[in-house]
Amino acid sequence: MIDLERVFCEVDDFCQAFEPQWHQQLLHSGERKRRKTSSLSLSEVMTIIIAFHRSNYRTFKHYYTGYVAKYWRGAFPMLVSYPRFVELMSSALIPLCSYLHTRKGQVSGIGFIDSTPIIVCHRQRAPTHQLFRKKSHWGKHSMGWFYGFKLHLIINDEGELLAFKLTPANVDERQPVPEMTRGMFGKLFGDKGYISQPLFDLLFEQDLQLITKLKKNMKNKLLPLFDKILTRKRALIETVNDQLKNISQIEHTRHRSIANFMVNLVAALIAYTYQDKKPSLHLRFHPDQSLPIGI
Incomplete structure (x- = not known):
């Protein structure tokens, strides 16, 4: 279970600084509208949403009515x-997105990139699905075709989130990479789907080397021992994706609004950052900085 007091204190500190600036930048149409205030503060709403993703409950309704309301x-x-509370969730989307950016890890010079499908409905229901019709798309992964989105992630060697982006399922894995890697350096390890000479050259100009396994029809290239070992450790980010789906529950097919779909996704990523033991390589370097110890 998540440390409720710690999460609330950190979220509340963020909201105290964020809310005044946020309200100053909101655009007004000039029309007078009734604004119904809530007895719950924004920080309380955000804390309850984030805590759901570490609660082991499968549905938010059972979590809220069976746990939050009772205990x-x-x-x-x-x-x-x-x-x-469901009505209040959509109002927390922008603060949650901003808070997520404050929870990103440190660039260490070693990064892993991958994408994972976010399915919004069963394939047989896709032709009649209405909620995400203008947003989602058909895509293909190792298990076949799916309807929904792709979540693109970059993590460091300690399993901390460095960058994230949601795209329709038909977007090529390589397309969001330049935007996601701004400000990064060192080495970035990906699967064969990221093979691209133009992308390699673009990232190399910003001191970031893209390293992938080769396809069968490609000529073999000699890699330093350290790089060769780390290409075998790319499963680290697949472990993160697995935990996001099976523990933080970023994927389900019960969404009733696009805003609450995004709230669920962003809050799940935030909840992951509060995980005490993240998947990690536990790298410790030899004094000569050439041989890693512990991988």
Whole structure:
């Protein structure tokens, strides 16, 4: 279970600095609109949403009505009903996105990149699916065709999130890489789907070397021993993707609005950053900086 007090304190500190600036930058149409205030603060709403992804509950409704409403009344004395809380979730999307950027890890010079499918409905229901019709698309992965999105991630050797991007499922894995790798340096390890000479040259100009395994019809190239070992450790990011889906539950087919779909995804990534033991290579370097110890 997540450390509720720690999460709330850090989220509340963020909201105190973020909310005034956010409201100053909001555009107004000039029309007078009734703004219904909530008894729950923004930091409380965000904390409850984030904590869901470390609660082991499979649905948010059962989590809220069966756990939060029963056992967290003392922590959240002004708790609202479940339907009202669902209405409040969409208002937390922009603050959650901003908070996620403050939870990114440090660039260490070693990065791993991968994409994972985010399925929004069963393939047989895709022709009649309406909610994501203008946003999602058909894509193909190792298990076959799917309908939905791709989540692109970059992590460092300690399993910390460095960059993330959501695209329709038909977007090529290589397309979002230049934007995601801004400010990064060192070595970036990916699978064969990232093989591209123009992409390699573009990243090399910013001191980032893209390293992938070769396809069968490509000429073999000699790699330094350290790079060769790390190409075999690319499963690290696949472990992160697996934990995001099976523990943080970034993927399910019960969404009723696009905003709440995004809230679920972003909050799951934030919850992952609070994980005490992330998948890691535990790299420790020899004093001559040539041989890694512990991988």
